[in-house]
Amino acid sequence: xxxxxxxVVGSYPRPHKVTDTMKKPTLSPQEVDDxxxxxxKDQADLGLDVITDGEAYRENMYYFYQxxxxxxxxxDMPRLTFGxxxxxxxxxxxxxEIVNPRFNLAHNWKLAREVAPDHVRVKQTVTSxxxxxxxxxxxxxxxxxxxxxxxxxxxxxxxxxxxxxxAAGCTEIQFDEPGWTESPENAEWSADILNxxxxxxPDHVRVxxxxxxxNPRRKRVYFTKYMDLAPxxxxxxxxxxxxxxxxxxxxxxxxxxxWAFEGDLALGVIDQRRDEIETIDxxxxxxxxxxxxxxxxxxxxxSECGFGHVPLDITRSKLRALVExxxxx
Numbered sequence: 001x002x003x004x005x006x007x008v009v010g011s012y013p014r015p016h017k018v019t020d021t022m023k024k025p026t027l028s029p030q031e032v033d034d035x036x037x038x039x040x041k042d043q044a045d046l047g048l049d050v051i052t053d054g055e056a057y058r059e060n061m062y063y064f065y066q067x068x069x070x071x072x073x074x075x076d077m078p079r080l081t082f083g084x085x086x087x088x089x090x091x092x093x094x095x096x097e098i099v100n101p102r103f104n105l106a107h108n109w110k111l112a113r114e115v116a117p118d119h120v121r122v123k124q125t126v127t128s129x130x131x132x133x134x135x136x137x138x139x140x141x142x143x144x145x146x147x148x149x150x151x152x153x154x155x156x157x158x159x160x161x162x163x164x165x166x167a168a169g170c171t172e173i174q175f176d177e178p179g180w181t182e183s184p185e186n187a188e189w190s191a192d193i194l195n196x197x198x199x200x201x202p203d204h205v206r207v208x209x210x211x212x213x214x215n216p217r218r219k220r221v222y223f224t225k226y227m228d229l230a231p232x233x234x235x236x237x238x239x240x241x242x243x244x245x246x247x248x249x250x251x252x253x254x255x256x257x258x259w260a261f262e263g264d265l266a267l268g269v270i271d272q273r274r275d276e277i278e279t280i281d282x283x284x285x286x287x288x289x290x291x292x293x294x295x296x297x298x299x300x301x302x303s304e305c306g307f308g309h310v311p312l313d314i315t316r317s318k319l320r321a322l323v324e325x326x327x328x329x
Contacts (some may be wrong), residue, residue: 010125011306012054042111047323071096087221106164123172128317129154181222189233208240215305242266268304283325
């Protein structure tokens with residue numbers, strides 16, 4: 001039997017602890033390059049099959065993009081609350097047309113690709129356009145009358161760079177979408193926007209979507225059940241879906257009774273919210289329910305969310321356990 005494939009969701013710790021992991025300090029271009037090279041090598045050395053650039057150069061998953069376009073202001077940001085878990089964040093203000101993206105995604109992907117061994121694949125992760133619209137304070141309703149209009153604009157600027165990433169040789173792109181579990185009433189139209197982006201990408205690109213309940217400071221803050229998102233899931237034209245599993249308080253396997261998904265499932269069998277290191281038996285127990293719905297060749301073992309808020313030594317230990325389990329089960 002072939003070993004299970006394994007991957008990471010996306011974010012990786014910085015090598016040195018930062019004071020506030022919700023708003024990491026901005027790095028210089030040289031520091032970004034060093035961080036990407038370090039994170040890619042560290043992930044590859046752990047034996048992972050599919051890695052990312054680590055995302056550790058981001059201030060966070062939304063500020064990073066918002067800081068690198070025209071039309072967004074970080075002055076006098078209002079604090080807005082999201083979901084039912086009383087999670088709040090200072091949100092950047094939309095003050096003009098959102099244009100001129102400077103995310104440097106292709107550059108970072110190429111750096112990670114150069115460092116990683118040939119047999120290790122490097123996927124490009126990107127925050128969804130809906131999440132970027134949702135975590136904004138829209139002061140230009142004349143330009144963007146609602147969240148849908150704002151999300152479509154984010155989709156446009158993201159696509160400019162994602163097509164550059166694909167042209168550089170990237171074959172795997174993952175959209176990160178915690179916003180669906182925060183505001184499920186918007187999931188279907190945001191799925192339409194994702195599909196429009198997927199249609200605009202080259203045919204050689206394999207597309208995945210990661211949907212979680214949020215992970216700020218290692219806490220779940222949104223609690224919508226995946227089954228309630230089935231209408232949106234059924235719309236998606238994706239090759240892979242990455243979902244939480246091992247710490248949910250409901251049986252997410254019920255999703256497959258109402259969504260006839262034909263792609264691959266990246267299954268969250270590692271709990272990045274706790275320091276305890278999983279054993280092979282624990283991971284086997286977490287994988288078993290999925291085998292009733294997916295053959296092993298369509299399962300990818302991963303964590304429930306990213307490791308950006310997790311101490312580095314714990315991250316490494318958990319990923320070593322993940323790699324060992326993927327080769328042992």
